[in-house]
Amino acid sequence: MKRVYVDYAATTPLDPSVLEAMKPYFTVVYGNASSINTFGLEAKRALEDARNTIAGSMNAKPNELIFTGSATEASNLALKGVAFKEGKRKMHLAISTIEHHCVLNSAEWLRKQGFKVVHLPVDRFGLLDIGELENALRRGVSIVSIIHANNEIGTIQPIKEIGKLCHEYNAYFHTDAAQSFGKIPIDVEKMNIDLMTVNAHKIYGPKGVGALYIRKEIEIEPLLHGGNHEFGLRSSTENVPGIMGFAKAVELRKKEMNLEAQKLTKFKDHLIKGVLEIEHAYLNGHPTKSLSNIVNFRFSYIEGESLILLLNEEGIAASTGSACSSTSLEPSHVLLALGLKPEEVHGSLRLSFGKYTTEENIDYILEVLPHSVEKLREISPLFTEKRT
Ligand SMILES: Cc1ncc(COP(=O)(O)O)c(C=O)c1O
Structure with missing residues (x-):
């Protein structure tokens, strides 16, 4: 895998x-x-x-x-x-x-x-x-x-x-x-x-x-x-x-920082474009005044924790937010501070990259993520309710 x-x-x-x-x-x-x-x-x-x-x-x-x-x-x-x-x-x-x-x-x-x-x-x-x-x-x-x-x-x-x-x-x-x-x-x-x-x-x-x-x-x-x-x-x-x-x-870092940031900006832009094509997917955070290696999305009608587990089964190691508080079920104080509702916060996913991230990694995420979101929505009572 x-x-x-x-x-x-x-x-x-x-x-x-x-x-x-x-x-x-x-x-x-x-x-x-x-x-x-x-x-x-x-x-x-x-x-x-x-x-x-x-x-x-x-x-x-x-x-x-x-x-x-x-x-x-x-x-x-x-x-x-x-x-x-x-x-x-x-x-x-x-x-x-x-x-x-x-x-x-x-x-x-x-x-x-x-x-x-x-x-x-x-x-x-x-x-x-x-x-x-x-x-x-x-x-x-x-x-x-x-x-x-x-x-x-x-x-x-x-x-x-x-x-x-x-x-x-x-x-x-x-x-x-x-x-x-x-x-x-x-x-x-x-x-x-x-x-x-x-x-x-x-x-x-x-x-x-x-x-x-x-x-x-x-x-x-x-x-x-x-x-x-x-x-x-x-x-x-x-x-x-x-x-x-x-x-x-x-x-x-002195030698690698600038080139790495250029590479990761390209990856991030590509990823954002692809992910926002998923229905009811949104970007959390600033679209431009942001680090090139961190991106945070939210997907309505699903649980971020379940998405992490599903992605993990496909070999993708992501997180919902801060690693230090990931064992807590409290919604992220950062996302709440942006004005998001607790249910929106719960459907969030953080992807963060670095120098060993490759273009293939990003393509693989773009291949797996839409299916994972769809799979979770199929079993989501909130999504079913919305469609009926
Ligand atoms: C912004 C920020 N501050 C502080 C820390 C804590 O770092 P450390 O693990 O070295 O205590 C982290 C790491 O998660 C962080 O992202």
Whole structure:
């Protein structure tokens, strides 16, 4: 049976050259980067080279990049770190309604601790309402967190404009760039970003490695206390092999990003054209201001979960949305925020591609998907009701 992986937004396979770059740091250069013996110093040198590479790729300084265990941890550190530093009286947080759960649930936790949190709406394509952001800033919001490119629908926010507005009101601006980093150019200086979350496993690097960019002048409170690693902001022995893999993945993105985006844009356009020929099929998210590797459709009168299972039987690995919440039967908060009804949300499907996706993969999806939708509609009481 064919095996077509179209769940790259959940995670990507490790690039073989990333694996090669990591290997020596398990078995040869295995010292603790904090030890002052030769083994430790070798590991430390490698770690700092990796920091240079990754920081440089986003136009940050090396001492502005803190390695973490994931993007989830980086976003927790950004929001809680600023909150604890600023205190309840000064700290007032604004996030969009389409944040990844790592921001959404960090904000919710902070709200329960007594911090003020406001949720900013988006339009039907997932673009932030800038007027609402300005109102919130006028009312004293001191930190804003807006996802750069959404993980379910791919919509890309006008980050530079959002950051500029935040700075006009003296608010800090954090963005979760786990999906956009390495897919589209990011320059933290030009884009007015103060804190930024990234990770390795969305760009063909290893799982369990992330980083937080923190602009030099911003002070945050650490969440992990211990040996004062990572400039005292994230205690724990650094995961040197993982970080070396992250740096190699970033290096590869520099070479591959643009060509890959061109290829995937063609695939995505072809797929959208084909899928929208299916009766009662619609596109979720922005038609143009969107990542080239994520597309989200909804099909009336069917259940997205059943569609995933049917596609899986045909060898197509897709998802309904965020992998982190796919075990929950709650409708996606992202799709609800676009103004969709719960039944519309339930009929949604996310397909996400990457560098190993081929034209044949897309053609195969276009061959299988219409039949799968039809099959489910045949047994759907909603569809039968509509026809009679
Ligand atoms: C936008 C976004 N933020 C954060 C995360 C969490 O990443 P990690 O698995 O590194 O914690 C993901 C991954 O699903 C994501 O897509």
